[in-house]
Amino acid sequence: MTGTHPTWRVPAASAGAVACAAILAGLAGADRPRDPGTTVTIYAASSLQGVAEELAEEFESSHDDVTVVMSYGGSSTLAAQIIEGAPANLFLSADDVQAERVADQLGGTTSTPFASNSLTIAVPIGNPAGVRKLADLTDDALVVALCSPDVPCGRLSDQLASTAGLRLAPDTEELSVADVLAKVSSGQADAGLVYLTDIARTPGVEQVVVEGTEAVATSYVAVELRPGDGTANAFVDLLASPVGRQVLGDAGFSPP
Amino acid sequence: MTAPRWLLPLAGGGALIVLLPLVGLASRVPWSDWWPLVTSEAALTALSLSLRTASAATALALVGGIPIAFVLHELPSRWRALARAVVLIPLVLPPVVGGLALLFAFGRQGLAGDMFGSAVAFTTWAVVLAQTFVALPFVVAAIDAALAARSGRLEAVAATLGASRTRVLTTITLPALVPAIATGAVLAFARALGEFGATLTFAGSLEGVTRTAPLLIYLTRETDPGAAAALSLVLVLVAIIGVTVAYRPAKAVS
Numbered sequence: 194m195t196g197t198h199p200t201w202r203v204p205a206a207s208a209g210a211v212a213c214a215a216i217l218a219g220l221a222g223a224d225r226p227r228d229p230g231t232t233v234t235i236y237a238a239s240s241l242q243g244v245a246e247e248l249a250e251e252f253e254s255s256h257d258d259v260t261v262v263m264s265y266g267g268s269s270t271l272a273a274q275i276i277e278g279a280p281a282n283l284f285l286s287a288d289d290v291q292a293e294r295v296a297d298q299l300g301g302t303t304s305t306p307f308a309s310n311s312l313t314i315a316v317p318i319g320n321p322a323g324v325r326k327l328a329d330l331t332d333d334a335l336v337v338a339l340c341s342p343d344v345p346c347g348r349l350s351d352q353l354a355s356t357a358g359l360r361l362a363p364d365t366e367e368l369s370v371a372d373v374l375a376k377v378s379s380g381q382a383d384a385g386l387v388y389l390t391d392i393a394r395t396p397g398v399e400q401v402v403v404e405g406t407e408a409v410a411t412s413y414v415a416v417e418l419r420p421g422d423g424t425a426n427a428f429v430d431l432l433a434s435p436v437g438r439q440v441l442g443d444a445g446f447s448p449p
Numbered sequence: 450m451t452a453p454r455w456l457l458p459l460a461g462g463g464a465l466i467v468l469l470p471l472v473g474l475a476s477r478v479p480w481s482d483w484w485p486l487v488t489s490e491a492a493l494t495a496l497s498l499s500l501r502t503a504s505a506a507t508a509l510a511l512v513g514g515i516p517i518a519f520v521l522h523e524l525p526s527r528w529r530a531l532a533r534a535v536v537l538i539p540l541v542l543p544p545v546v547g548g549l550a551l552l553f554a555f556g557r558q559g560l561a562g563d564m565f566g567s568a569v570a571f572t573t574w575a576v577v578l579a580q581t582f583v584a585l586p587f588v589v590a591a592i593d594a595a596l597a598a599r600s601g602r603l604e605a606v607a608a609t610l611g612a613s614r615t616r617v618l619t620t621i622t623l624p625a626l627v628p629a630i631a632t633g634a635v636l637a638f639a640r641a642l643g644e645f646g647a648t649l650t651f652a653g654s655l656e657g658v659t660r661t662a663p664l665l666i667y668l669t670r671e672t673d674p675g676a677a678a679a680l681s682l683v684l685v686l687v688a689i690i691g692v693t694v695a696y697r698p699a700k701a702v703s
Contacts, residue, residue: 267671269671269672270671273670273671273674336557336570336571338653341654341668343668343669343671343672344668344671363655364570364571364653364655365571365652365653365654365655365659366653366654366655366656366660367653367654368649368654368664368667368668368671372649372654375650376653379552379556379558380556380557380558381552381556381557381558381570381571381653382571
């Protein structure tokens with residue numbers, strides 16, 4: 194900050210302008226949309242990642258001209274994006290509330306429940322705090338991570354606790370189940386409530402098996418977003434087919 | 450300085466990139482409910498937590514950052530560039546990476562975990578630590594620039610007249626640096642107030658303890674985008690007022 198004034202020369206400035214234009218042109222080219230007739234865009238809850246990838250491959254191999262494009266995120270985030278006009282054909286929600294929200298806002302959609310999932314206790318490998326049962330999560334001496342009641346996994350945690358007549362004592366109420374898993378796998382938290390299907394796909398955590406948690410379940414719903422969309426409808430059929438059930442079951446999901 | 454005319458359309462385009470999102474944010478605020486939304490219990494708790502943690506982080510950043518800038522200034526110039534780059538790293542690091550780094554240092558399983566990992570985990574101090582990490586470089590950068598602009602003549606004269614180093618520092622150098630310190634403090638405070646990624650990764654999110662205003666906005670966005678926009682606007686206003694009142698780019702001083 195010496196206060197000297199920059200002296201710019203025209204050639205340098207125009208070279209800069211040319212470079213900027215070239216960069217912008219490159220960016221624009223990268224974003225050219227694909228042929229819309231052969232692409233089905235699926236917005237899927239993060240917990241479906243492995244399953245959805247397997248099913249997308251299966252779907253592409255039986256539908257030669259179709260490309261499946263997947264986008265993953267928290268169900269409420271995806272719902273908000275779809276309501277704002279994101280170009281999705283199918284929404285696979287981990288939560289019926291978010292599925293209903295999208296159906297109400299858009300109209301003309303078709304909703305089909307295709308799986309269910311329940312919660313379980315995740316602990317760091319080796320269970321250093323010796324968690325044995327759900328009631329241990331009421332212990333103030335334990336560092337407990339839960340989802341915030343504002344997001345689907347948190348609502349389910351609340352239901353589970355009240356069904357068991359417990360008042361859980363969280364040290365943090367995370368914004369997504371992925372954040373809970375990160376806190377547990379890093380050892381920051383001694384225990385957390387996560388989806389049953391998260392245990393196998395997350396390194397660094399193990400499950401404490403507790404009875405009765407499957408009674409409180411969340412329903413996974415497929416929402417076909419555009420009326421008369423045969424390709425999206427065919428994908429929903431795949432979810433309900435024996436092959437689809439097998440893939441979902443292997444990942445730990447229960448039937449709807 | 451008279452700027453050439455052709456800068457104008459470029460400036461307009463640049464300004465649009467900054468202004469349009471702010472207008473878009475304002476367009477989504479449910480104005481009739483604005484006051485009840487930003488004075489709801491959750492909002493007030495988060496805002497008060499944010500103000501307290503950002504103030505504490507600014508204080509820590511000043512206490513640590515000012516001496517760092519002085520030490521940098523004394524280093525031989527071949528080491529100074531490297532040392533400056535290391536100190537300024539949090540400026541260019543993605544916040545989530547900062548959060549991970551903090552976790553591996555101050556987490557329960559981290560390098561310093563045995564010392565105070567368990568004491569800090571999921572407490573308000575974890576938030577302050579994350580905010581200090583991202584805010585400190587602003588203090589160092591502001592004072593580093595101001596020190597580089599000083600000739601050191603007054604200090605040399607005072608020293609020849611027998612003033613001790615501490616006396617020179619407190620009666621000559623520090624008073625001359627007040628504008629730079631103020632600038633560094635304001636930028637550090639604004640950065641701490643906006644901290645999100647490192648806080649989420651390292652400190653967690655619990656109402657009244659670790660859930661600062663940005664975390665509440667991110668959470669509310671899921672269920673009530675209007676409320677999130679209302680609260681966002683408060684942060685925008687605080688930032689504009691703070692920076693307008695206190696931010697003065699450092700000028701060359703002797």
